[in-house]
Amino acid sequence: NAGVTQTPKFQVLKTGQSMTLQCAQDMNHNSMYWYRQDPGMGLRLIYYSASEGTTDKGEVPNGYNVSRLNKREFSLRLESAAPSQTSVYFCASSESIQETQYFGPGTRLLVL
Amino acid sequence: AQSVTQPDIHITVSEGASLELRCNYSYGATPYLFWYVQSPGQGLQLLLKYFSGDTLVQGIKGFEAEFKRSQSSFNLRKPSVHWSDAAEYFCAGMDTGRRALTFGSGTRLQVQP
Numbered sequence: 001n002a003g004v005t006q007t008p009k010f011q012v013l014k015t016g017q018s019m020t021l022q023c024a025q026d027m028n029h030n031s032m033y034w035y036r037q038d039p040g041m042g043l044r045l046i047y048y049s050a051s052e053g054t055t056d057k058g059e060v061p062n063g064y065n066v067s068r069l070n071k072r073e074f075s076l077r078l079e080s081a082a083p084s085q086t087s088v089y090f091c092a093s094s095e096s097i098q099e100t101q102y103f104g105p106g107t108r109l110l111v112l
Numbered sequence: 113a114q115s116v117t118q119p120d121i122h123i124t125v126s127e128g129a130s131l132e133l134r135c136n137y138s139y140g141a142t143p144y145l146f147w148y149v150q151s152p153g154q155g156l157q158l159l160l161k162y163f164s165g166d167t168l169v170q171g172i173k174g175f176e177a178e179f180k181r182s183q184s185s186f187n188l189r190k191p192s193v194h195w196s197d198a199a200e201y202f203c204a205g206m207d208t209g210r211r212a213l214t215f216g217s218g219t220r221l222q223v224q225p
Contacts, residue, residue, distance in 0.1 A: 004155075033212070040121070040217055040218075041217055042202060042215035042216055042217045042218055043156075043202070043204075043213075043215040044215070045212045045213070048212060058212055059212070090155060090156065092156075098144065098206065098208065100146070100158055100161055101158075101213060102158070103148075103155040103156040103157075104155050105154060105155045106154075106155055
């Protein structure tokens with residue numbers, strides 16, 4: 001079991017470029033999440049998917065879009081990257097919305 | 113607003129000493145509460161969780177936490193710290209009616225030899 005995997009591990013973008021962060025889980029979980037982590041602010045929820053076919057905004061959704069491709073995969077897209085989106089991004093999954101979340105290793109993104 | 117607060121940004125303890133990391137929550141009803149640990153450059157690992165029942169919760173790596181409704185607290189404890197415990201610790205909460213975790217800002221633990 002790999003758990004939750006994320007690609008890439010590290011990415012540098014220029015302002016205005018787009019990219020997609022990939023996340024996959026092999027635990028047959030129904031719910032998946034994207035967080036960003038910034039110094040001194042803990043983790044903040046960007047978007048989540050309670051179940052396959054549904055997505056909802058979290059605390060900080062502006063500038064991002066998501067796709068729940070299937071039960072295993074949940075991607076996060078930055079259409080036009082901004083320096084304020086420099087952060088570490090974590091994907092997580094859980095059996096259901098109110099169950100324990102399991103986290104991936106993170107993607108470190110730098111926007112110049 | 114529902115929130116989780118970790119008052120201590122940074123704590124240093126000696127190896128072998130006891131540890132207590134503070135967490136306070138603000139929720140209307142009894143929330144689900146979690147402690148996660150993050151080692152440098154790594155993702156978050158669940159240490160323990162409280163949903164209901166016994167207010168003293170045992171977790172992995174010798175950690176425990178006590179839910180105290182009267183103090184709105186869920187402090188993490190360990191009787192004897194090991195050098196490998198050096199990491200950042202996050203408390204998180206979830207209102208039973210909501211759909212997302214709210215994280216505290218984290219406490220960085222440094223362990224001195």
